[in-house]
Amino acid sequence: MSETHKSVFTENGIPFFAGKKVWITGHRGMLGSALVRRFEGENANLLLTSRQELDLCDQRAVLEWVDKNRPELIFHIGAKVGGIHANATLPADFLYDNLMVQSNVMEAAYRSGVKKMVFVASNCTYPTKAEQPIKEDALMTGPLDDNIRAYAISKIAGIEMCRAYNKQHGCNFISIIPPNLYGPGDNYHPQHSHVVAGILRRTHEAKVAGKSEFVVWGDGTPRREILHVDDLADAMKCLMAAPVTHDLFNVGTGHDLAIKDLATLIAEVVGFEGSIVYDTSKPNGTMAKLLDSSRIRALGWEPKISERAGLETSYRDFLKLLETPQSGRL
Numbered sequence: 001m002s003e004t005h006k007s008v009f010t011e012n013g014i015p016f017f018a019g020k021k022v023w024i025t026g027h028r029g030m031l032g033s034a035l036v037r038r039f040e041g042e043n044a045n046l047l048l049t050s051r052q053e054l055d056l057c058d059q060r061a062v063l064e065w066v067d068k069n070r071p072e073l074i075f076h077i078g079a080k081v082g083g084i085h086a087n088a089t090l091p092a093d094f095l096y097d098n099l100m101v102q103s104n105v106m107e108a109a110y111r112s113g114v115k116k117m118v119f120v121a122s123n124c125t126y127p128t129k130a131e132q133p134i135k136e137d138a139l140m141t142g143p144l145d146d147n148i149r150a151y152a153i154s155k156i157a158g159i160e161m162c163r164a165y166n167k168q169h170g171c172n173f174i175s176i177i178p179p180n181l182y183g184p185g186d187n188y189h190p191q192h193s194h195v196v197a198g199i200l201r202r203t204h205e206a207k208v209a210g211k212s213e214f215v216v217w218g219d220g221t222p223r224r225e226i227l228h229v230d231d232l233a234d235a236m237k238c239l240m241a242a243p244v245t246h247d248l249f250n251v252g253t254g255h256d257l258a259i260k261d262l263a264t265l266i267a268e269v270v271g272f273e274g275s276i277v278y279d280t281s282k283p284n285g286t287m288a289k290l291l292d293s294s295r296i297r298a299l300g301w302e303p304k305i306s307e308r309a310g311l312e313t314s315y316r317d318f319l320k321l322l323e324t325p326q327s328g329r330l
């Protein structure tokens with residue numbers, strides 16, 4: 001088993017999570033399943049509900065389930081997630097689903113007296129022209145990326161809800177803002193994938209088809225920070241266990257790379273030997289989104305997985321997925 005924060009955090013001399021009822025929403029997704037893996041050997045009492053067992057959009061069902069099962073801690077991960085194409089074409093779904101899910105989980109958490117909740121927001125909540133590296137204070141200081149505005153506003157509402165419940169009801173809800181995530185469990189669907197999974201799939205397909213070129217949208221100069229889900233899962237456990245004085249934390253590597261370099265790295269990992277061509281007729285998107293993660297670094301967390309090692313885990317996951325393509329992630 002990989003190293004986790006389990007040995008670091010204790011409460012009255014007992015491992016922090018031991019015996020605690022911990023609800024992880026969205027545990028079948030990329031980040032949720034990483035967090036479940038990181039709880040291996042922790043002796044926590046994990047409460048896991050699939051969408052079939054509990055639709056988080058169903059207010060009555062969520063209130064009843066939480067009242068009955070009484071989680072002590074919640075990692076609220078479940079959300080409607082997608083890449084730029086999905087966001088641009090389904091904005092109403094993103095806004096509706098995420099507002100419903102967050103509202104239901106947070107209200108239920110407050111009513112049942114949950115001790116602490118970590119809510120996962122997103123770096124798209126920051127203004128497109130935020131000063132780099134982006135500090136938590138940059139939230140709501142400027143216009144958002146038009147393509148993902150509905151999703152971003154749902155996540156800003158989630159952050160604000162955490163603050164409101166803390167202020168009005170004395171809850172202990174904190175929000176985190178990660179950069180682009182990747183790792184095992186990612187979605188490689190042509191229309192729904194994020195940057196890493198999208199490039200990885202298309203590079204692999206170019207290699208298998210024996211193509212000499214692989215096309216990347218834009219001129220390759222925009223910079224992106226990527227974080228492996230296992231590193232984020234460790235950060236979330238750290239934030240849950242540590243006493244914290246802030247209600248919002250950026251959680252990134254502190255390092256970004258140009259799309260050009262990311263594509264080159266992915267091509268190396270995949271073993272594609274052709275050339276990468278940039279389609280400059282396509283938009284570049286936001287030029288940089290580097291997070292200032294000094295707030296969580298001060299708590300002792302740091303990422304452990306290099307981009308190359310992380311991308312290798314992604315490629316292994318993708319190759320395994322090709323053997324079971326019915327999984328819905330392709």
Ligand SMILES: NC(=O)c1ccc[n+]([C@@H]2O[C@H](COP(=O)([O-])OP(=O)(O)OC[C@H]3O[C@@H](n4cnc5c(N)ncnc54)[C@H](OP(=O)(O)O)[C@@H]3O)[C@@H](O)[C@H]2O)c1
Pocket residue numbers: 025026027028029030031032050051052054055056057076077078079080081097101120121122123178179180181182185194
């Ligand atoms: N991926 C990224 O690059 C990224 C970046 C920043 C922030 N985030 C945030 O990180 C979190 C996890 O992202 P992810 O990439 O792991 O997403 P994911 O793989 O799509 O997982 C999301 C999970 O939420 C569940 N879910 C969604 N709506 C639900 C509902 N109404 N009832 C029950 N379950 C529901 C999904 O269930 P089904 O499997 O049934 O659909 C899925 O298991 C999200 O909050 C996302 O906004 C992600």
